[in-house]
Amino acid sequence: MASTTTTAKTDTKRSGKARHSPSADVVMTRLREHLDFLQLGHTQRQLDELLAWARREQPSPIELLEHVLGAEVATKRDTRIERRITSSGLKERKLLEAFDFDFQPSLDRGTVAEPPGSTSSSAPRTSSSTATPALARATSSRPSGCVPASAGSHSATPAASI
Numbered sequence: 001m002a003s004t005t006t007t008a009k010t011d012t013k014r015s016g017k018a019r020h021s022p023s024a025d026v027v028m029t030r031l032r033e034h035l036d037f038l039q040l041g042h043t044q045r046q047l048d049e050l051l052a053w054a055r056r057e058q059p060s061p062i063e064l065l066e067h068v069l070g071a072e073v074a075t076k077r078d079t080r081i082e083r084r085i086t087s088s089g090l091k092e093r094k095l096l097e098a099f100d101f102d103f104q105p106s107l108d109r110g111t112v113a114e115p116p117g118s119t120s121s122s123a124p125r126t127s128s129s130t131a132t133p134a135l136a137r138a139t140s141s142r143p144s145g146c147v148p149a150s151a152g153s154h155s156a157t158p159a160a161s162i
């Protein structure tokens with residue numbers, strides 16, 4: 001990315017004709033307006049850090065977009081999960097790891113911790129290439145490791161209740 005200077009420059013690369021390009025301040029203002037309109041709050045709050053990262057790492061355009069949008073998606077996903085847990089009305093948060101399997105011996109710890117068809121804990125919980133279309137759609141907006149209850153398995157990620 002170019003350094004942020006306030007001087008305007010002429011762009012002749014694209015059309016061969018001299019074209020006046022806006023100053024960095026004007027572009028930053030427009031960029032912040034775009035982020036505000038698109039409601040990309042995380043990106044807007046982290047814009048200076050993201051630009052510093054891009055200058056330092058010099059990613060390809062695709063890597064830059066993936067980095068910026070990936071961070072935005074992660075933040076929105078975390079916010080949505082938190083809102084759902086909060087609005088569920090449950091008084092206590094519990095993790096599956098805290099479940100007392102000795103109290104409920106009829107539950108098999110391995111079955112609960114690993115969904116059917118899973119070979120290891122590091123493997124993805126579901127795969128859109130092998131899952132049914134409905135399951136793939138249902139899990140596409142969930143973080144890795146979360147599987148809907150209708151899929152017949154339980155998640156090893158934080159749960160609102162157990």
